[in-house]
Amino acid sequence: MAAYLLAHIFFDAHAKAFQTPLNVTTWYPSIGFTLAFMLYYGPKSLPLVSLSYIAINLLIWENGALNIYTILPPLFKSIASLAGAQYLHKHIGSISRPWTLQMLAHFGVGTLLTSTLAGISTIGFWISSGLRPSSVFFPSLMEWMLGDVIGISIVAPFMLVIFIPHLSLLARNGIQTVLHQNVRFLKENLFFLADLLIGASLLISVIYLVFFSSFGQTYNLLFLNAIPVLWAVLRHGFRGAVLVATTIAISGLASVLYLDESTRFISSRTDIYIFQLFTMILTLASYTLGAAIDELRRAKKSIERHRRELEETVRHRTMELVQENAERRRAEDDLIRINDMLEQRVLDRTKALNEARLHAEHMSEAKTQFLQNISHELRTPLNAVIGFSQLLTREELGPLGQAKYRDYAQNIHSAGSHLLSLVGDLLEMASLTGEERPLQKTVRDLRPMVEEALSMSKPRADAKNIRLAITTHDAAIYVEADQHRLLQVLLNLIGNAIKFSPENSLVDIRLSQENRDAIIEITDQGPGIAEADLPLVFERFWRGNRSDISSVGGMGLGLSIAHSLIQKHGGNLSLGNVPDKGICATIRLPLSAHQATSPDTKTSHKNMAP
Numbered sequence: 144m145a146a147y148l149l150a151h152i153f154f155d156a157h158a159k160a161f162q163t164p165l166n167v168t169t170w171y172p173s174i175g176f177t178l179a180f181m182l183y184y185g186p187k188s189l190p191l192v193s194l195s196y197i198a199i200n201l202l203i204w205e206n207g208a209l210n211i212y213t214i215l216p217p218l219f220k221s222i223a224s225l226a227g228a229q230y231l232h233k234h235i236g237s238i239s240r241p242w243t244l245q246m247l248a249h250f251g252v253g254t255l256l257t258s259t260l261a262g263i264s265t266i267g268f269w270i271s272s273g274l275r276p277s278s279v280f281f282p283s284l285m286e287w288m289l290g291d292v293i294g295i296s297i298v299a300p301f302m303l304v305i306f307i308p309h310l311s312l313l314a315r316n317g318i319q320t321v322l323h324q325n326v327r328f329l330k331e332n333l334f335f336l337a338d339l340l341i342g343a344s345l346l347i348s349v350i351y352l353v354f355f356s357s358f359g360q361t362y363n364l365l366f367l368n369a370i371p372v373l374w375a376v377l378r379h380g381f382r383g384a385v386l387v388a389t390t391i392a393i394s395g396l397a398s399v400l401y402l403d404e405s406t407r408f409i410s411s412r413t414d415i416y417i418f419q420l421f422t423m424i425l426t427l428a429s430y431t432l433g434a435a436i437d438e439l440r441r442a443k444k445s446i447e448r449h450r451r452e453l454e455e456t457v458r459h460r461t462m463e464l465v466q467e468n469a470e471r472r473r474a475e476d477d478l479i480r481i482n483d484m485l486e487q488r489v490l491d492r493t494k495a496l497n498e499a500r501l502h503a504e505h506m507s508e509a510k511t512q513f514l515q516n517i518s519h520e521l522r523t524p525l526n527a528v529i530g531f532s533q534l535l536t537r538e539e540l541g542p543l544g545q546a547k548y549r550d551y552a553q554n555i556h557s558a559g560s561h562l563l564s565l566v567g568d569l570l571e572m573a574s575l576t577g578e579e580r581p582l583q584k585t586v587r588d589l590r591p592m593v594e595e596a597l598s599m600s601k602p603r604a605d606a607k608n609i610r611l612a613i614t615t616h617d618a619a620i621y622v623e624a625d626q627h628r629l630l631q632v633l634l635n636l637i638g639n640a641i642k643f644s645p646e647n648s649l650v651d652i653r654l655s656q657e658n659r660d661a662i663i664e665i666t667d668q669g670p671g672i673a674e675a676d677l678p679l680v681f682e683r684f685w686r687g688n689r690s691d692i693s694s695v696g697g698m699g700l701g702l703s704i705a706h707s708l709i710q711k712h713g714g715n716l717s718l719g720n721v722p723d724k725g726i727c728a729t730i731r732l733p734l735s736a737h738q739a740t741s742p743d744t745k746t747s748h749k750n751m752a753p
Contacts, residue, residue: 174220174291175298178257181228182303212272219264227257227295241441242304242381247434250300251427258291293392293419296426301389304382338378346371346387354398365421372425376433380440384433388426395422521562529559582625582711586735589620589661593654596633600641607646611637615654620661621735624712632705632716636665636728639701643669644725660714661732669725672718680718681706 177195181188234249262284269275275283349371353364368391375383395418399409409415535552597611604611640650648668655662672680681703702718709716714732721727 173294174224174257174261175294175296176302177221177224178227178231178253178295179299179302181224182231182299185228185232212274215268216265219268220261223257223260223264226260227253230256241437242300242430242434243438244431244434247430254292254295254299255288257295258288261291262287289416289419289423293423293426296423296430297389297392300385300430304385305389342371342374342378342383342387345374346390350391350394354394355402365418368421368425372429373432376429376436379433380437381430381433384426384429388422388429392422392426525559525562528555532559582628584623584625584712586621587624587626587629589622589654589663589732590615592624592626592630593633593652593663596630596637597652599634600637603638603641604650607641607644607648609641609644609646610649611652612649613652613654616656620654620656622661622712622732623735624732628708629712632708632730633663635701635705636730640665640667640669640726640728643667645669656734659734661734663730663732664727665730666721666727667725671720671725674720677718677720681716 231249231253234253235246266275266280266283266287270277270280349367353359353367358364372384372387372391375387379386399415409418532552532555535555536549538549593613593615597613601611637650637652644650644667650668651664651666653662653664653666655664706716709730709732712732714730716731717729719727719729
């Protein structure tokens with residue numbers, strides 16, 4: 144506002160305006176200054192703006208006379224500027240950000256709002272005060288609004304875009320710093336300097352031709368002003384449009400004020416209106432085009448930035464993929480190498496296992512053959528020893544003479560029989576291990592087989608005065624079994640029960656049926672087996688750790704053979720301690736498919752007393 148006041152004082156702009164017959168006013172641009180000032184500093188600047196308006200009104204219009212005509216119109220324009228600034232603050236926000244088409248549209252609405260409020264309030268005040276007749280209200284309002292719209296449209300953007308951002312020039316060494324920065328920028332950007340010189344030359348040439356030349360006085364060349372405006376818009380966007388439009392408006396106004404009538408391009412009041420309308424249209428069109436070009440450039444820069452970011456992302460991702468592929472190939476090569484090593488190890492191990500299996504089979508065959516040979520070699524002399532010792536014991540060939548010789552013969556017979564039993568166990572174990580002698584299964588009734596085993600075991604029980612008791616069902620219980628092998632198991636288990644039971648005791652044999660299983664339970668009254676040793680009883684050559692068990696003789700093969708034979712029959716053999724009795728051996732065999740389903744059967748008891 145101070146600069147505006149100084150322009151009127153030093154350049155005598157106000158006086159020059161009314162010295163011309165055109166009666167041109169220079170008051171219009173002032174509202175553009177106030178609107179820009181309030182946009183930049185906010186509502187707090189209202190008192191300062193109002194005082195500035197009053198000061199200008201006093202010094203320029205009222206010659207220092209302080210009255211309502213001096214005070215109220217500036218206040219009306221200040222309040223109108225504040226209303227426009229508030230609207231623009233609400234819809235535009237920060238004025239330091241780049242101008243867009245949307246901001247420009249809101250700026251147009253704010254301009255109309257400000258000029259309308261200022262015109263209605265001021266002209267209404269003049270009419271109500273009798274300074275003007277009411278008949279000129281609408282023409283005066285249109286003229287007022289046209290001038291204010293031009294003043295705001297040109298001055299406010301110039302202040303906001305060009306002047307205010309360079310307020311640092313007012314600081315100490317500000318001009319020197321800005322000049323130094325611009326000179327360095329121009330040295331580094333010679334193309335921009337050339338472009339700036341071309342644009343300035345074009346602008347000066349057109350302004351001179353249109354406003355100050357005799358040719359421009361003769362012909363209306365206002366349309367030529369579009370050339371430098373278009374150049375500035377295309378080259379520099381919105382900033383270029385603001386700078387060139389302001390320069391053209393100031394140049395046109397200066398030519399009207401300071402040129403005489405013979406050289407002035409405007410000769411009538413109508414020409415003033417035409418110039419104002421042309422200036423307004425040119426300004427708004429250039430602003431719109433400049434804002435659109437700036438948005439396109441920003442969009443292009445944004446797209447370019449995103450493209451570079453995308454390319455950088457793609458490049459990094461490609462490098463990562465290349466690295467991952469290389470690592471994957473290395474991993475695949477390592478896997479192939481490890482797989483080859485493992486395959487070779489598997490082949491080597493398989494070969495070694497096959498060789499070991501063949502060797503084991505060969506050794507097993509050799510062992511079996513050896514046992515068969517040794518069995519044959521041992522059984523022949525043992526049978527002879529047993530037979531002759533039996534003849535001597537019976538004295539069938541004549542008396543031995545002394546009773547002691549008979550005891551010797553009995554000992555020879557017992558030892559030979561025991562040795563023959565051990566040889567039989569070894570041969571049986573060898574045949575089971577070598578998968579030889581498959582079972583000859585037939586459907587058998589268990590009861591006759593159990594009774595046969597009891598009859599064969601009775602002499603041994605009688606020797607210890609042990610009573611054999613059998614409990615069985617009246618109905619037959621059929622199983623598929625190898626009679627010879629199952630009888631061998633029964634003899635072994637009953638023999639063990641007799642062996643470990645004390646004299647004058649009981650061995651109980653119970654035959655029953657449960658679901659689809661036949662069950663044989665053999666219970667003795669021996670010392671039992673420690674719970675920790677029960678899992679070991681079916682291992683080969685296990686004879687127990689107690690002296691009263693291990694001292695009874697045998698190689699510890701009987702239970703192992705019996706367990707293997709029962710498993711070959713598809714059944715199960717288990718041993719468990721019976722409280723206050725001894726050991727209970729339980730055989731479970733699957734019933735035959737031909738087993739008849741019958742109602743409850745009676746249980747019969749049979750004792751085989753010694």
